[in-house]
Amino acid sequence: MFCENCGSKLSGPVNFCTGCGARVRTLAPAPDPQMPASTQPPPVAYQASAAPVHVPVTNYAGRGIPVAESHPAGKCAWCGVTFDASQQNCPKCGAATAMPSRPSNSGWAKLPGRKDMARLNFGKSVCQIEGLYVPVADMKLAPEDSVYFTHNVLLWKDPPVNISAMPLKGAWKRLMGGLPLIMTQAQGPGHIAFSHDGPGELIALPLQPGQSIDVREHLFLAATGNIHYDWFQTNIWFQSRRGNDTETHYPLGQVMDRFGSAQAPGLLLLHAAGNVFVRELAPGQTILVKPTALVFKDPSVQMMLHFEQPAALFNVWNTNQTYLWLRLAGPGRIAVQSVFDRIEGESNITGGSRNPIGGSNAGAQIVGSLLEGLFDR
Amino acid sequence: MTTPSMPAGEALERIQCQWCQSMNTKTALACQACGAPLDIRNLVSESGWREAPRIRDMTEIHFGSSTCQVEGEIVPAAEINLGAGDSIFFEHHVMLWKEEQVRLSVMPLAGGMKRVFGGMPFLITVATGPGRIAFSRDASGELVVLPLHPGMELDVREHAFLLSSHHIDYSFVRVKGLTNILFGGQGMYMDRFITTGAPGLLILHGYGNVFERRLAPGESIMVEPGAFLYKDSAVQMEVELQRLGTGLFGGTNINLARMTGPGRVGIQSMYVHHHTE
Numbered sequence: 340m341f342c343e344n345c346g347s348k349l350s351g352p353v354n355f356c357t358g359c360g361a362r363v364r365t366l367a368p369a370p371d372p373q374m375p376a377s378t379q380p381p382p383v384a385y386q387a388s389a390a391p392v393h394v395p396v397t398n399y400a401g402r403g404i405p406v407a408e409s410h411p412a413g414k415c416a417w418c419g420v421t422f423d424a425s426q427q428n429c430p431k432c433g434a435a436t437a438m439p440s441r442p443s444n445s446g447w448a449k450l451p452g453r454k455d456m457a458r459l460n461f462g463k464s465v466c467q468i469e470g471l472y473v474p475v476a477d478m479k480l481a482p483e484d485s486v487y488f489t490h491n492v493l494l495w496k497d498p499p500v501n502i503s504a505m506p507l508k509g510a511w512k513r514l515m516g517g518l519p520l521i522m523t524q525a526q527g528p529g530h531i532a533f534s535h536d537g538p539g540e541l542i543a544l545p546l547q548p549g550q551s552i553d554v555r556e557h558l559f560l561a562a563t564g565n566i567h568y569d570w571f572q573t574n575i576w577f578q579s580r581r582g583n584d585t586e587t588h589y590p591l592g593q594v595m596d597r598f599g600s601a602q603a604p605g606l607l608l609l610h611a612a613g614n615v616f617v618r619e620l621a622p623g624q625t626i627l628v629k630p631t632a633l634v635f636k637d638p639s640v641q642m643m644l645h646f647e648q649p650a651a652l653f654n655v656w657n658t659n660q661t662y663l664w665l666r667l668a669g670p671g672r673i674a675v676q677s678v679f680d681r682i683e684g685e686s687n688i689t690g691g692s693r694n695p696i697g698g699s700n701a702g703a704q705i706v707g708s709l710l711e712g713l714f715d716r
Numbered sequence: 717m718t719t720p721s722m723p724a725g726e727a728l729e730r731i732q733c734q735w736c737q738s739m740n741t742k743t744a745l746a747c748q749a750c751g752a753p754l755d756i757r758n759l760v761s762e763s764g765w766r767e768a769p770r771i772r773d774m775t776e777i778h779f780g781s782s783t784c785q786v787e788g789e790i791v792p793a794a795e796i797n798l799g800a801g802d803s804i805f806f807e808h809h810v811m812l813w814k815e816e817q818v819r820l821s822v823m824p825l826a827g828g829m830k831r832v833f834g835g836m837p838f839l840i841t842v843a844t845g846p847g848r849i850a851f852s853r854d855a856s857g858e859l860v861v862l863p864l865h866p867g868m869e870l871d872v873r874e875h876a877f878l879l880s881s882h883h884i885d886y887s888f889v890r891v892k893g894l895t896n897i898l899f900g901g902q903g904m905y906m907d908r909f910i911t912t913g914a915p916g917l918l919i920l921h922g923y924g925n926v927f928e929r930r931l932a933p934g935e936s937i938m939v940e941p942g943a944f945l946y947k948d949s950a951v952q953m954e955v956e957l958q959r960l961g962t963g964l965f966g967g968t969n970i971n972l973a974r975m976t977g978p979g980r981v982g983i984q985s986m987y988v989h990h991h992t993e
Binding site: 455456458465467469470471472473474475477479490493494495496497498502503504521523530532534536537538 | 759760761762763765767770790856857858923924925927936937938939940943958960970972974983985986987
């Protein structure tokens with residue numbers, strides 16, 4: 340017998356699952372009138388081994404991508420590490436092992452489900468992710484381990500945990516780009532916990548040696564001390580003009596964070612709003628996403644802005660609607676979040692004074708490109 | 717609450733709620749006093765924080781001769797069916813709807829002017845049964861149901877309390893110390909709830925997820941002041957300045973509240989300084 344909620348094997352007649360604590364329904368139950376329908380655990384595709392489910396299978400071999408097929412021998416579908424098959428959560432990224440992630444028909448895979456209180460290991464330390472709504476990363480730092488984090492994410496700490504400033508190079512450019520000037524560093528031993536305001540997902544990205552990843556600004560929560568932090572100019576910008584005012588906008592921010600791991604594997608924690616979806620782009624494959632929805636991408640993924648003006652036979656209201664897209668070109672992995680900000684300066688459907696382009700006062704123009712070297716590093 | 721008649725010869729089995737310690741019949745799925753699901757294991761992190769139970773949609777909670785039903789999961793609403801003679805009190809801006817026969821009155825409070833200057837709600841409104849009245853706050857989060865047993869004293873961050881039954885005495889305490897007021901990020905006053913003879917029900921609204929931890933005497937922990945939600949009044953709160961110096965820019969400071977036991981401390985995981993006004 341298996342738990343309907345988490346898929347753990349149950350031995351003997353038990354009332355509660357030893358793995359997740361869910362109530363176990365006996366085999367011939369009288370329908371319980373007291374139990375409202377919402378409390379019944381939904382049937383999970385765990386029994387899918389008996390009845391194969393048709394899912395588009397994509398081969399993401401070795402890229403650390405959620406795959407559609409089930410994962411025998413305790414291999415994490417999300418980050419690819421192998422682990423003891425009895426564990427419910429991947430010890431590196433926290434993905435629930437009993438819930439195979441299935442990409443949507445268009446190829447996006449939702450960030451894998453995670454049990455509340457999932458444990459991750461990094462170095463000699465442990466990180467527990469608590470809460471499903473505004474999750475908290477609760478770290479137990481070993482004496483030799485350290486983490487660094489951005490401002491306004493520290494939730495609580497043990498009094499003995501030392502926090503200090505981690506100076507960053509290029510402070511002036513960061514100041515101009517609106518990025519935090521300092522990162523704060525915490526050294527073990529002790530407990531320290533982080534959270535970010537806003538309902539969403541806490542993304543645990545284990546970085547293998549040599550692997551690096553680009554993250555849109557302000558999504559970073561914390562990283563282990565052995566992760567290298569750098570940033571680069573996005574050079575993604577556009578201009579809007581209203582009257583005589585020309586404004587330059589950076590829909591991705593002026594700089595983008597790049598995290599990498601040199602020698603030892605590390606753990607990177609991001610916070611994204613809403614749900615997070617990931618997909619792999621084949622070489623040359625492109626997709627258009629909202630710039631503010633981008634969460635992270637592999638460094639091999641190219642970015643450029645794309646403007647689209649829906650064609651119309653005649654324009655009654657004399658407004659040009661321009662849609663602003665970020666074109667991402669593979670190969671590599673990309674992630675988007677389902678809650679994203681409105682882009683300042685993008686044309687407004689209702690037109691009027693908020694419309695930066697078009698309108699009767701003509702002269703409006705929009706310029707965008709991937710100009711290398713304009714903002715020299 | 718109705719107790720099902722017990723067949724003769726059957727052992728008296730009870731389930732104790734892990735959140736509020738109330739006893740429940742063995743057939744109960746949710747605690748009748750606080751709504752916590754009884755069939756879910758306690759979620760306690762290794763560092764000792766216990767996650768506040770996520771109340772299932774449409775769970776009923778009993779207090780006095782009234783019931784409260786918690787509806788919705790993203791921004792939960794508490795719908796109260798007040799029995800005759802029962803009453804509840806609440807701050808403004810949290811009432812969602814009410815039936816016409818529910819009478820509203822104003823709770824007389826001492827120190828009204830001080831409260832105005834402290835930015836606290838000047839009026840605490842009392843709703844008296846019978847009738848139905850519902851409450852919600854305008855942000856995603858959790859309802860934290862805290863049944864207060866006699867002899868408890870709880871301090872709550874201002875504007876965090878949603879409603880309380882009339883069995884509970886309400887007062888407010890000034891946050892001690894100038895640093896606490898200026899840098900604590902939670903204003904000048906805390907609500908204080910004291911039970912007298914009878915147990916009462918207190919419902920708070922926490923942003924995001926809510927966690928609780930019990931501190932041993934003398935044990936202390938540093939908490940982001942904006943994350944503080946409630947504490948037993950025995951817990952000491954002291955805001956401390958942490959300097960983060962860098963050579964070049966002179967560094968920056970962060971404030972952390974040192975909470976020292978004994979007692980419970982509750983925190984919320986979303987801690988922007990939301991204002992209700």
